[in-house]
Amino acid sequence: DVKVTQSSRYLVKRTGEKVFLECVQDMDHENMFWYRQDPGLGLRLIYFSYDVKMKEKGDIPEGYSVSREKKERFSLILESASTNQTSMYLCASSQGTGRGRGYGYTFGSGTRLTVV
Amino acid sequence: AQSVTQLDSQVPVFEEAPVELRCNYSSSVSVYLFWYVQYPNQGLQLLLKYLSGSTLVKGINGFEAEFNKSQTSFHLRKPSVHISDTAEYFCAVSPVTGGFKTIFGAGTRLFVKA
Numbered sequence: 105d106v107k108v109t110q111s112s113r114y115l116v117k118r119t120g121e122k123v124f125l126e127c128v129q130d131m132d133h134e135n136m137f138w139y140r141q142d143p144g145l146g147l148r149l150i151y152f153s154y155d156v157k158m159k160e161k162g163d164i165p166e167g168y169s170v171s172r173e174k175k176e177r178f179s180l181i182l183e184s185a186s187t188n189q190t191s192m193y194l195c196a197s198s199q200g201t202g203r204g205r206g207y208g209y210t211f212g213s214g215t216r217l218t219v220v
Numbered sequence: 221a222q223s224v225t226q227l228d229s230q231v232p233v234f235e236e237a238p239v240e241l242r243c244n245y246s247s248s249v250s251v252y253l254f255w256y257v258q259y260p261n262q263g264l265q266l267l268l269k270y271l272s273g274s275t276l277v278k279g280i281n282g283f284e285a286e287f288n289k290s291q292t293s294f295h296l297r298k299p300s301v302h303i304s305d306t307a308e309y310f311c312a313v314s315p316v317t318g319g320f321k322t323i324f325g326a327g328t329r330l331f332v333k334a
Binding site for chain 2: 209212
């Protein structure tokens with residue numbers, strides 16, 4: 105069964121800490137995405153990557169960075185965690201181009217991050 | 221650019237009643253259309269998708285959706301809901317060519333009551 109795995113389901117961190125959220129996919133997908141989900145705001149794209157070592161800013165990149173050193177792994181980094189980054193973080197992957205886009209996204213189970 | 225509007229933020233319905241969750245989109249290019257479901261404290265999973273061909277598409281768990289090009293809509297329906305259908309549902313579009321980001325609607329929370 106193909107899947108996207110996020111390393112933690114629940115995480116509690118202190119303000120100012122550097123936080124790493126890890127995401128691994130086993131489908132050989134080119135594209136990977138990080139979203140945050142907040143009540144009433146839906147899914148907001150933070151960063152995405154369409155190839156190894158490539159990254160693009162999404163709609164809300166401030167306070168975040170990403171790393172994609174290997175095709176299967178896409179990490180989200182909170183440089184200095186703040187309470188307004190308390191949220192559900194969702195990782196997703198998809199096939200690269202053309203008709204493959206019609207397969208849609210595969211999501212991980214999410215990481216609920218609380219910054220105190 | 222694309223946009224997606226889910227017309228209802230919450231839909232309460234009694235068990236075994238029919239339900240329709242509404243989705244409208246706008247796009248200057250051809251798009252693929254999707255519905256995703258999110259159960260509490262989980263990620264999203266694909267419910268169904270429209271790529272081309274027949275405008276009525278069937279998905280998992282008895283859901284179906286109809287693509288209406290003239291009205292730019294992709295409404296989700298189920299003839300008889302169960303308590304276990306309580307979840308949040310997201311409509312999404314992805315361009316067929318030129319770009320690979322999917323645009324999601326804000327979500328509709330379906331609450332099935334006994």
